[in-house]
Amino acid sequence: MVFFFFLLDTASAQEVNINRIIIRPSNIGGLDYNHEPQSMWDGWDKNISLIPFIYNQGLWVTGKKNGGYGCVPTLWNSSVSPGPILNGQPAIKITPQDAFRYRVYTITAGETPEMNPDINSWPADLGAPVDSLGKPRILGDQTAWTVCNGADTTLYPYFFGNRKLSPRVLLPVEIRETIFEHFGEINDTSIWANTVFFEWGIFNKGIDALDSVYLSFWTDIDMALFYSSDIPAVDTLLQTGYTWYRKDSSYASTGYTLLFGPSVPSTNDTAIFFGKKKFGYKNLPLSSFRGIADDSFADSSNFGPPYSLGTAWNVVRGLNQNGKPIIDSLTKKSTTFPYSGDPITRQGSQWPTFASGGAGFMMTTGPITIAPGDSQWMMIVLIPNVKLNGVDAINRMRANAQYLRSLPYDSLVSRKPRRNVPIKQLPNFTVPATFKLYSNYPNPFNGQTMIPFDLPERSTVTIEIFDVIGRSIASLPNQIFDKGTQSVRWFPAASAGVYFVRVNAVSLESTSKWSGLNKVLLLR
Numbered sequence: 001m002v003f004f005f006f007l008l009d010t011a012s013a014q015e016v017n018i019n020r021i022i023i024r025p026s027n028i029g030g031l032d033y034n035h036e037p038q039s040m041w042d043g044w045d046k047n048i049s050l051i052p053f054i055y056n057q058g059l060w061v062t063g064k065k066n067g068g069y070g071c072v073p074t075l076w077n078s079s080v081s082p083g084p085i086l087n088g089q090p091a092i093k094i095t096p097q098d099a100f101r102y103r104v105y106t107i108t109a110g111e112t113p114e115m116n117p118d119i120n121s122w123p124a125d126l127g128a129p130v131d132s133l134g135k136p137r138i139l140g141d142q143t144a145w146t147v148c149n150g151a152d153t154t155l156y157p158y159f160f161g162n163r164k165l166s167p168r169v170l171l172p173v174e175i176r177e178t179i180f181e182h183f184g185e186i187n188d189t190s191i192w193a194n195t196v197f198f199e200w201g202i203f204n205k206g207i208d209a210l211d212s213v214y215l216s217f218w219t220d221i222d223m224a225l226f227y228s229s230d231i232p233a234v235d236t237l238l239q240t241g242y243t244w245y246r247k248d249s250s251y252a253s254t255g256y257t258l259l260f261g262p263s264v265p266s267t268n269d270t271a272i273f274f275g276k277k278k279f280g281y282k283n284l285p286l287s288s289f290r291g292i293a294d295d296s297f298a299d300s301s302n303f304g305p306p307y308s309l310g311t312a313w314n315v316v317r318g319l320n321q322n323g324k325p326i327i328d329s330l331t332k333k334s335t336t337f338p339y340s341g342d343p344i345t346r347q348g349s350q351w352p353t354f355a356s357g358g359a360g361f362m363m364t365t366g367p368i369t370i371a372p373g374d375s376q377w378m379m380i381v382l383i384p385n386v387k388l389n390g391v392d393a394i395n396r397m398r399a400n401a402q403y404l405r406s407l408p409y410d411s412l413v414s415r416k417p418r419r420n421v422p423i424k425q426l427p428n429f430t431v432p433a434t435f436k437l438y439s440n441y442p443n444p445f446n447g448q449t450m451i452p453f454d455l456p457e458r459s460t461v462t463i464e465i466f467d468v469i470g471r472s473i474a475s476l477p478n479q480i481f482d483k484g485t486q487s488v489r490w491f492p493a494a495s496a497g498v499y500f501v502r503v504n505a506v507s508l509e510s511t512s513k514w515s516g517l518n519k520v521l522l523l524r
């Protein structure tokens with residue numbers, strides 16, 4: 001397994017990468033930022049060498065306990081501790097010898113215990129999902145799971161510039177996070193190849209009720225080269241927060257859709273709760289949205305993220321930083337959903353100022369009450385669309401959000417039938433001028449890796465793998481590929497070690513031949 005260690009000696013992250021999106025969840029609340037100089041963003045559009053589009057993202061829990069309020073935020077830095085809560089204390093302090101157990105676990109469909117030790121060490125006793133036989137439950141084609149908590153009194157919420165928030169009311173919440181993707185080839189433009197699903201279980205491990213609890217999702221979006229103007233917006237009908245960018249006739253859009261909010265009592269309704277039907281309840285929708293122009297705005301600004309407990313409490317309730325109602329610029333009435341207009345038709349409330357590298361948003365649902373020993377659950381999906389013609393990016397994001405919201409939970413998590421993805425050029429696709437073999441990803445890897453390459457002409461491609469002394473240990477079948485950026489997935493049967501991948505291409509349009517060689521590291 002590959003681990004990236006950062007911030008704390010006990011912190012870890014792993015990749016979810018079975019389709020066109022790379023997510024790096026950590027066991028301390030963050031979902032992406034792994035502090036690696038060349039891979040600080042999520043990757044998307046692997047046809048164009050892993051275009052980044054997200055800097056960081058994560059869950060916030062804000063609420064009251066015994067009349068005082070507290071917040072467990074994720075804003076670049078972490079205020080949570082790895083592992084569950086044991087006897088009212090962070091597990092890492094009670095059982096530090098189990099620090100390795102409180103990591104991120106990742107399993108891909110088709111893996112065996114020999115390929116992936118996470119299968120046999122799957123922490124069902126910590127709450128990791130299992131099937132009816134007690135085996136690890138894989139949602140989609142690849143699932144990551146981890147648990148963290150907000151019970152560490154030494155970890156005050158970090159907001160901006162390492163500002164510690166003290167004193168505060170401690171929220172003894174245990175957060176169990178599940179992330180999954182469906183399989184998708186590099187040229188697959190289907191919805192399943194271009195989405196990531198997030199689930200959170202929030203458990204009250206204290207002795208007091210938590211009331212007026214709001215669950216928020218914060219994100220800092222940097223869409224490729226467009227990060228200087230990622231404009232926040234919200235679609236209340238589709239329960240989707242997003243940023244969009246327009247330059248000339250090209251659009252980009254990255255959105256998150258609330259599929260199932262937390263559940264509250266409601267006669268004659270049925271909620272989805274931890275993936276199961278719960279009669280007499282309903283799932284709450286979004287309660288507010290806050291656009292963020294940049295992280296450099298002061299705490300008193302209505303265009304920056306919350307930098308203090310007081311402003312966080314106001315923002316999650318749909319108010320301005322100072323606690324006053326937000327007034328819609330068009331209707332002149334108070335609203336918790338500013339900027340809910342249509343950026344295509346320019347009708348309705350629009351973002352009024354510039355956006356920069358720290359642009360993003362917070363979308364919130366609530367309020368709810370979590371009794372001692374009780375829990376809540378929510379689920380969202382990430383839907384990016386970048387580098388499309390006209391208004392296709394926003395329209396496709398909306399269509400995908402509408403479709404996913406129409407599906408029952410079981411359809412969202414069930415594996416999709418394998419299919420041969422037709423080779424077709426993406427919008428705005430440029431045929432490569434020369435042959436190029438890219439570095440495989442991930443590398444180092446365990447179980448499988450993708451081998452991407454550029455073809456300037458339609459070609460027959462042969463791929464061979466050699467060990468360090470030049471012996472051929474695997475040969476992938478010859479395939480004919482159209483010109484463009486292509487890729488092949490390798491599932492090695494070899495033992496751990498250093499290997500070399502050679503890609504040979506023979507043009508079917510001319511007499512041209514190309515070859516490339518890369519070094520890869522296989523871990524077991």
